[in-house]
Amino acid sequence: MKRTKIIDLFRPELLGKEVCVMGWVRTRRGNKHVQFVALNDGSTVKNVQIVFDMAQFTDEQLKPITTGAAIKVDGTLVESMGKGQSVEIQAGALEIFGTADPETYPLQKKGHTLEFLREKAHLRPRTNTFGAILRVRSALAFAIHKFFQERGFFYLNTPLITASDCEGAGAMFQVTTLDLNNLPKNEDGKVDYSADFFGKSTALTVSGQLEGELGATALGAIYTFGPTFRAENSNTPRHLSEFWMIEPEVAFFDITDNMDLAEDFIKYCIRYALDNCRDDIDFLAEHYDNELVDRLKFVLDNEFVRLSYTDGVRILEESKHKFEFPVYWGADLQSEHERYLVEEHFKKPVILTDYPKEIKAFYMKLNDDNKTVRAMDVLFPKIGEIIGGSEREENYDKLSARIEELDIPMKDMWWYLDTRRFGTVPHAGFGLGFERLVLFVTGMTNIRDVIPFPRTPNNAEF
Amino acid sequence: MKRTKIIDLFRPELLGKEVCVMGWVRTRRGNKHVQFVALNDGSTVKNVQIVFDMAQFTDEQLKPITTGAAIKVDGTLVESMGKGQSVEIQAGALEIFGTADPETYPLQKKGHTLEFLREKAHLRPRTNTFGAILRVRSALAFAIHKFFQERGFFYLNTPLITASDCEGAGAMFQVTTLDLNNLPKNEDGKVDYSADFFGKSTALTVSGQLEGELGATALGAIYTFGPTFRAENSNTPRHLSEFWMIEPEVAFFDITDNMDLAEDFIKYCIRYALDNCRDDIDFLAEHYDNELVDRLKFVLDNEFVRLSYTDGVRILEESKHKFEFPVYWGADLQSEHERYLVEEHFKKPVILTDYPKEIKAFYMKLNDDNKTVRAMDVLFPKIGEIIGGSEREENYDKLSARIEELDIPMKDMWWYLDTRRFGTVPHAGFGLGFERLVLFVTGMTNIRDVIPFPRTPNNAEF
Numbered sequence: 001m002k003r004t005k006i007i008d009l010f011r012p013e014l015l016g017k018e019v020c021v022m023g024w025v026r027t028r029r030g031n032k033h034v035q036f037v038a039l040n041d042g043s044t045v046k047n048v049q050i051v052f053d054m055a056q057f058t059d060e061q062l063k064p065i066t067t068g069a070a071i072k073v074d075g076t077l078v079e080s081m082g083k084g085q086s087v088e089i090q091a092g093a094l095e096i097f098g099t100a101d102p103e104t105y106p107l108q109k110k111g112h113t114l115e116f117l118r119e120k121a122h123l124r125p126r127t128n129t130f131g132a133i134l135r136v137r138s139a140l141a142f143a144i145h146k147f148f149q150e151r152g153f154f155y156l157n158t159p160l161i162t163a164s165d166c167e168g169a170g171a172m173f174q175v176t177t178l179d180l181n182n183l184p185k186n187e188d189g190k191v192d193y194s195a196d197f198f199g200k201s202t203a204l205t206v207s208g209q210l211e212g213e214l215g216a217t218a219l220g221a222i223y224t225f226g227p228t229f230r231a232e233n234s235n236t237p238r239h240l241s242e243f244w245m246i247e248p249e250v251a252f253f254d255i256t257d258n259m260d261l262a263e264d265f266i267k268y269c270i271r272y273a274l275d276n277c278r279d280d281i282d283f284l285a286e287h288y289d290n291e292l293v294d295r296l297k298f299v300l301d302n303e304f305v306r307l308s309y310t311d312g313v314r315i316l317e318e319s320k321h322k323f324e325f326p327v328y329w330g331a332d333l334q335s336e337h338e339r340y341l342v343e344e345h346f347k348k349p350v351i352l353t354d355y356p357k358e359i360k361a362f363y364m365k366l367n368d369d370n371k372t373v374r375a376m377d378v379l380f381p382k383i384g385e386i387i388g389g390s391e392r393e394e395n396y397d398k399l400s401a402r403i404e405e406l407d408i409p410m411k412d413m414w415w416y417l418d419t420r421r422f423g424t425v426p427h428a429g430f431g432l433g434f435e436r437l438v439l440f441v442t443g444m445t446n447i448r449d450v451i452p453f454p455r456t457p458n459n460a461e462f
Numbered sequence: 463m464k465r466t467k468i469i470d471l472f473r474p475e476l477l478g479k480e481v482c483v484m485g486w487v488r489t490r491r492g493n494k495h496v497q498f499v500a501l502n503d504g505s506t507v508k509n510v511q512i513v514f515d516m517a518q519f520t521d522e523q524l525k526p527i528t529t530g531a532a533i534k535v536d537g538t539l540v541e542s543m544g545k546g547q548s549v550e551i552q553a554g555a556l557e558i559f560g561t562a563d564p565e566t567y568p569l570q571k572k573g574h575t576l577e578f579l580r581e582k583a584h585l586r587p588r589t590n591t592f593g594a595i596l597r598v599r600s601a602l603a604f605a606i607h608k609f610f611q612e613r614g615f616f617y618l619n620t621p622l623i624t625a626s627d628c629e630g631a632g633a634m635f636q637v638t639t640l641d642l643n644n645l646p647k648n649e650d651g652k653v654d655y656s657a658d659f660f661g662k663s664t665a666l667t668v669s670g671q672l673e674g675e676l677g678a679t680a681l682g683a684i685y686t687f688g689p690t691f692r693a694e695n696s697n698t699p700r701h702l703s704e705f706w707m708i709e710p711e712v713a714f715f716d717i718t719d720n721m722d723l724a725e726d727f728i729k730y731c732i733r734y735a736l737d738n739c740r741d742d743i744d745f746l747a748e749h750y751d752n753e754l755v756d757r758l759k760f761v762l763d764n765e766f767v768r769l770s771y772t773d774g775v776r777i778l779e780e781s782k783h784k785f786e787f788p789v790y791w792g793a794d795l796q797s798e799h800e801r802y803l804v805e806e807h808f809k810k811p812v813i814l815t816d817y818p819k820e821i822k823a824f825y826m827k828l829n830d831d832n833k834t835v836r837a838m839d840v841l842f843p844k845i846g847e848i849i850g851g852s853e854r855e856e857n858y859d860k861l862s863a864r865i866e867e868l869d870i871p872m873k874d875m876w877w878y879l880d881t882r883r884f885g886t887v888p889h890a891g892f893g894l895g896f897e898r899l900v901l902f903v904t905g906m907t908n909i910r911d912v913i914p915f916p917r918t919p920n921n922a923e924f
Contacts (some may be wrong), residue, residue, distance in 0.1 A: 042681035070885035098886030122877040125680035138616035154600035218587030219504035423532035424560030
């Protein structure tokens with residue numbers, strides 16, 4: 001018989017029909033007359049209850065049905081009298097695919113801490129919590145592609161291995177095929193990178209933006225969505241050494257277009273998750289964060305407030321609120337400041353613009369005041385900054401001057417500067433750390449819980 | 463006035479209306495009465511013709527309009543009398559965003575070789591050819607996500623940085639934050655990796671499959687789509703050091719389900735490209751490969767022939783065809799053999815199954831003959847193998863025995879073996895190198911031309 005996924009069992013036309021399900025056992029309970037098995041196949045957070053009439057099955061047959069075992073059941077789909085489910089399956093035939101020894105299988109039915117499950121990242125997708133998170137993550141990834149493709153953006157795969165280290169967004173991982181126990185050396189005793197795979201020293205990218213600008217100034221509108229790396233030794237619930245980033249970049253866009261795009265984009269993603277993953281989000285809300293759905297709707301239902309960094313700092317200074325970090329014009333805002341503006345002052349998501357040039361990247365467009373740049377950060381409840389972006393400096397002379405001022409090695413930048421040398425255009429873009437979005441939509445608090453196999457200092461398991 | 467993308471100009475309701483377009487100049491020609499500018503904005507391979515009535519404009523105004531310059535034009539959209547276009551714009555106002563000095567701008571209007579353009583990978587997306595290729599690539603990427611998401615597969619992001627090197631699919635790039643000019647050493651004089659970022663030696667992944675199996679045996683059906691790395695020193699038109707791979711993996715699937723999925727999948731992608739990128743494909747067909755559309759339709763219109771490797775080898779042996787490489791049972795088939803079966807013998811795409819275990823990976827399910835494994839390779843015209851996959855060995859004892867036989871370090875494999883230890887299920891999957899698919903659909907012949915910034919030995923520019 002053809003298998004039916006559990007998510008597809010809840011259709012009225014299947015009631016009374018013979019079905020075949022396959023999945024992993026979550027629990028078994030019952031008595032000598034009847035046994036109940038909760039089965040999950042990963043297609044949904046919902047289990048289906050299988051009812052074994054023990055007049056038809058022997059104890060011996062059901063003995064391998066322990067938590068974690070994989071089975072196949074043919075049976076009749078019927079209305080359920082029990083609470084917590086609408087339908088159940090009256091088992092007709094049983095096949096055991098694989099057992100799970102209760103002595104050694106780590107995921108017994110009792111709840112596990114998230115910390116414990118991080119050590120079992122190879123098995124945690126089999127839990128309700130991580131099943132839900134990974135399904136939401138997958139839906140959000142698709143929403144991102146769908147949003148941009150529907151608007152005529154082209155997906156651009158920027159390189160992971162790079163020989164330029166001038167973006168300055170963070171510490172980098174070196175990539176090499178040299179034998180570290182037998183390194184080729186120059187005459188001066190230094191490592192001879194001309195013998196390395198790419199003929200020079202290379203590293204993993206910290207951002208695809210610069211290459212994204214090459215794409216945007218040719219195809220008009222592009223987005224990247226790929227892995228990005230930071231070699232900072234940060235052991236925090238907000239940092240990963242390997243994470244996924246989305247970076248749209250659009251020719252002929254100014255900062256207002258860019259803000260409109262960012263707001264539409266993030267609302268679209270959240271709405272898509274609510275429309276397509278409601279069971280998973282409700283499960284996570286119930287178990288981890290009962291304000292989750294309200295918070296998601298808060299973002300959907302409010303127009304984002306737009307104001308300058310300067311005005312934002314003034315509000316913070318005048319608030320008399322006691323912050324851990326001091327706030328003053330020129331300070332890099334901390335998450336506590338950002339959250340105060342969003343959660344306490346405006347009670348709406350906020351977009352701050354026109355930051356001091358000193359705390360922003362070299363490629364951002366300088367305002368006429370010569371002090372601020374056309375940056376825009378989108379600030380959210382609970383997490384603070386979720387998106388950072390800007391209009392880009394399209395003027396060759398101003399950009400070169402800024403590069404010199406910051407001592408960025410010009411020889412690595414010739415190709416980037418060519419976009420301003422030849423047919424330069426106004427353009428803008430932004431970056432979103434994908435895991436920050438998944439954190440926000442799932443209500444989880446540790447970023448290691450929203451990526452399947454987290455990489456952090458001293459951890460590259462699985 | 464609001465900008466209209468060039469791709470949106472060809473709508474009847476816009477005729478006679480005022481429009482605003484922005485883009486890059488491809489060519490300018492004309493006389494002292496009228497000047498014609500071909501403008502492209504990357505949204506389509508089509509240019510729009512801008513007509514400048516020189517009674518309204520001065521030579522001085524139009525002087526900066528050279529190939530590569532970026533301009534904004536307000537004007538009236540009218541039917542075109544010229545050939546090659548249905549509409550054109552009668553220019554009303556002109557703004558120059560950025561000039562492109564004809565003395566130094568590398569992309570003058572004369573045709574460039576693909577080799578030359580590879581050296582200018584930062585600018586080549588501005589050419590018709592690379593615009594077309596990158597738009598097709600983007601559409602194919604979206605088709606892949608759409609196909610799997612519509613069928614209930616979850617997108618799983620497997621890690622890029624890995625500490626296990628047991629897949630054996632290829633040479634690996636090492637990832638490190640150690641200072642190569644000042645390496646920490648053990649007592650025995652070897653590099654001390656406990657001081658490295660992850661506390662051990664790490665490398666870039668050669669495949670996400672093993673982690674994909676972890677996902678599939680929890681969520682039921684997953685697919686990966688991400689960058690993959692091979693450090694082989696292969697300078698060929700078919701190899702990249704950094705490329706993108708798609709790897710679906712499905713619980714409860716056997717080899718037949720897997721073949722059905724692969725055939726549906728690849729036909730879906732090709733159909734999507736034909737339906738959504740016809741202008742680009744026609745452009746590439748006209749300029750590079752006039753059999754392209756026929757070849758794409760050949761795949762769509764034919765059921766793939768399915769036969770065993772053993773039968774395939776027999777056909778090749780009996781063909782009396784003179785091959786460069788000898789063919790015999792046990793040989794790893796070369797592209798010439800694969801293409802003979804597809805193009806000469808069957809005149810249909812072919813799926814070969816049940817290969818000798820010696821030439822396939824350790825995780826493939828052993829057949830009862832103890833000699834062959836349940837592998838399946840999809841073979842295409844022009845390129846040979848496009849997909850490789852298999853049913854996986856789900857039996858713990860058989861898989862362990864194979865791992866020992868091949869001397870794969872067991873200590874690195876405990877987490878993978880746990881999928882067989884606990885609730886093991888039949889499952890199958892396959893891998894597709896994304897660039898191979900883009901090559902096939904664009905008709906290009908060098909893989910460096912279907913990825914924006916190719917990484918190959920001695921080349922990590924941009």
